[in-house]
Amino acid sequence: MYKFFFLINPISGGGQGKVIYKFLPEIMESMNHADSEWKAEFTDKDRMEEQTREALSNTETLIAVGGDGTVSAVLSTMLLSGYANKVKIGLIPLGTGNDLARVLHLYKPFVDRGLLFLVRRLLLARPRPFDLWQVNGKLAMANYFSGGIDARIAHDFNQDRATGVIASNSVFFNKLHYVRRFFADRSYHLKATKIRYVDETGEAKTVDISGNRTVIIGNIPSYASGSNPFFDSDMADGLLDLVIVPNMFNFLSSIAFGSVPVIGYLFKKFVQKSIKVQSVQIELDPQEFLQLDGEDVSGKLGDQVVIKFASQVQMLSLGA
Known part of the structure; x- marks a missing residue:
């Protein structure tokens, strides 16, 4: 069981995910995390659900590196696989909007101090309760x-x-x-x-x-x-x-x-x-x-959309 599992979108943010992947060994070592305590993997759009399920079953904290779409895909699988109350979720924002990262107080440290600073802060962040909603019984809605x-x-x-x-x-x-x-x-x-x-x-x-x-x-x-x-x-x-x-x-x-x-x-x-x-x-x-x-x-949801409360999860946040 890993303490941290990083799922990294390699193309988000103009390829900044690859930079994080490159420096993660140095960052984790500087924070006294042994190689056996964490794992990092690039996402594959054709295997995203499979990758997420495997990560959720093998970690205490799953950190999604990418935009809001990457996080949404992770959360949808999290709901359907029954891990919503078992695994904490973190986010490193590399997308265009980054709305979720803004309200979790992750975006400003990223802009002001850079990605590597944010990674270090996130590993020490505390989780906070966060509502998760379900769209038509199959898709997660966070934002x-x-x-x-x-x-x-x-x-x-x-x-x-x-x-x-x-x-x-x-x-x-x-x-x-x-x-x-x-x-x-x-x-x-x-x-x-x-x-x-x-x-x-x-x-x-x-x-x-x-x-x-x-x-x-x-x-x-x-x-x-x-x-x-x-x-x-x-x-x-x-x-x-x-x-x-x-x-x-x-x-x-x-x-x-x-x-x-x-x-x-x-x-x-x-x-x-x-x-x-x-x-x-x-x-x-x-x-x-x-x-x-x-x-x-x-064109993917038909002529009716139903949004209902699904679960409350634990999101890593740098704010209150």
Whole structure:
């Protein structure tokens, strides 16, 4: 049984995972961890589930090195394999958005002091309780689920990357291309969409949101690379934040001002309000654009999406 098992995405962050893999022996030795106490392995997209199951069965702490998509894949396997209450989870952020890393206070040390500093800090970090949700009984949701213009942008971005339109793995150029996709997709609205949810008091409600710009269902107080459209979000309260965005003004304001003290608070309290919910069921056009934890899931979930509480896991965090 290993104390730490590193699953490293070799292409995330322009290949920075390979740098971590190279320096891990030196780091672990400097922290007095014998070779027998840890293991590192590059992920293979065709074997990701198998690799994750093997790692979970052989470690006390699994550290995912990559973007939000890498972590989401690890957490989905964790739920389905029954290890949610047995193995602690850590993250070294190498993606474009890194929303989960931001709320776990991992992103700033990475930006300010570098990857190797973060690795050392993470190995000493304490776990904190963290809600994990399940989408259609098979996919884990740690960050957020959304449909509409933001998901359309994410879909087109991934298409551009897959077809070679985006040739760079640079985080900066990825964000720049996201901006370009926004202007290209700015006229998009939700297709026929109806939401049924159970609010925090247990009351069931139904809302038709067809024609709105987007719907965002969040578990953490970070969305789209650090913005925060959610009011008083808590990652361990057994509730989600449902935000229905009616127009472009609200969409851009949520991104621009959501994390700004005072202005963001007032905007989210009186203008773009969040609804605390226990569960969500969405009926939508099968061709609607959808994203889960920053990953494009358009066309993969059918005409109904059900999001329910799954489990609480222990996440390594550098904050309270």
